[in-house]
């Protein structure tokens with residue numbers, strides 16, 4: 299089936315309703331007076347937009363609590379339903395289409411979906427994100443859990459729940475958890491687990507000697523991209539909540555219940571891998587120019603190199619900062635800024651104006667929650683830590699929801715999530 303929009307209506311198709319795709323749709327809506335007759339189709343294989351910075355909360359949130367929370371309640375603070383989104387935003391120019399993108403045809407200006415649907419476009423925005431990279435380490439795909447999407451967070455939750463159930467019944471004596479990769483995601487996951495088990499000890503549910511959490515990193519330190527002072531605070535916090543740091547340690551293989559490193563073997567009843575990201579396989583089929591790692595290189599306007607009407611933003615795009623020559627980091631913040639640029643440039647293309655260039659800031663302020671009511675915020679030359687850092691992070695969560703939802707809905711989402719997740723904090 300071919301879905302077409304009749305000219306002169308300008309059809310903008312966005313692939314992926316994550317941080318980049320959703321924000322692009324909203325930014326286009328803001329420019330409706332300038333765009334005049336247009337329609338936006340937002341395509342995603344999932345039915346919800348996920349706020350990844352809070353994913354770790356889903357894996358442990360209220361797990362120890364007697365009060366049971368259903369899946370819907372656990373998701374309520376991280377997932378925005380996409381089918382109802384255009385209505386929630388009162389947008390008549392936005393359609394959400396659920397479907398898996400299997401390819402594009404730049405010559406015919408069509409997107410192909412797995413169910414056979416073909417959708418024609420005038421402008422195409424690729425915002426499909428990234429996949430987990432296992433760096434070819436044997437056994438990771440088979441034996442490790444991940445922390446990339448909502449389903450991953452629930453898998454971790456399930457494993458923890460199984461262990462706790464068996465421990466309480468006396469069928470399990472001890473659990474050893476290994477988190478592989480100490481970037482922001484791995485570090486905050488390890489910290490969340492450290493704090494969660496610490497809570498269980500304080501509540502008399504588990505004995506301290508009956509669990510071990512290790513954070514394994516090949517580089518000399520955790521959170522390698524952050525300033526030294528920031529890393530010192532992060533290390534101190536992890537030690538306080540009982541996370542064992544194993545830096546300068548390369549994971550060579552993951553087996554069932556065991557991780558083989560260059561320093562020896564470690565027991566791992568639960569292994570969570572967060573070693574990095576790689577391009578999605580489907581992007582290779584698009585026929586676009588790719589860089590040596592498989593990312594899509596873009597111009598300063600975020601137009602895909604060599605294309606006139608295909609743009610790429612977010613994790614999938616290799617945007618090189620003109621000041622440093624380095625790739626802009628794969629961050630939600632960078633992605634949402636690129637989304638504003640793409641919306642502006644699609645508008646300018648229709649107005650026959652010159653495109654604007656994306657100028658990334660010299661520093662990205664990042665907030666990392668480290669278990670319980672503790673957060674670290676890196677402002678570059680200075681940082682905030684502890685409870686203050688935690689509140690800054692909570693405020694950032696709210697402002698994100700408010701940027702994509704009407705105030706009332708954003709507040710309810712933030713409140714519902716906080717109500718469930720705060721039980722561990």
Ligand SMILES: Cc1cc2nc3c(=O)[nH]c(=O)nc-3n(C[C@H](O)[C@H](O)[C@H](O)COP(=O)(O)OP(=O)(O)OC[C@H]3O[C@@H](n4cnc5c(N)ncnc54)[C@H](O)[C@@H]3O)c2cc1C
Pocket residue numbers: 313314315316317318319341342343344347348350351352353354397398399400425426427428445446447483578580611612613614628629630631632633665
């Ligand atoms: C656990 C975790 C925590 C993070 N914390 C932070 C943080 O605190 N701060 C920060 O700045 N960044 C954070 N990030 C990084 C941030 O999530 C990414 O940089 C951001 O999501 C990139 O946005 P995107 O739009 O490129 O991709 P995504 O947000 O991943 O969106 C891509 C979308 O494309 C869809 N999709 C993929 N393939 C297909 C297909 N074939 N067909 C249809 N749809 C498809 C996906 O379902 C998804 O909805 C975190 C990431 C993770 C995993």
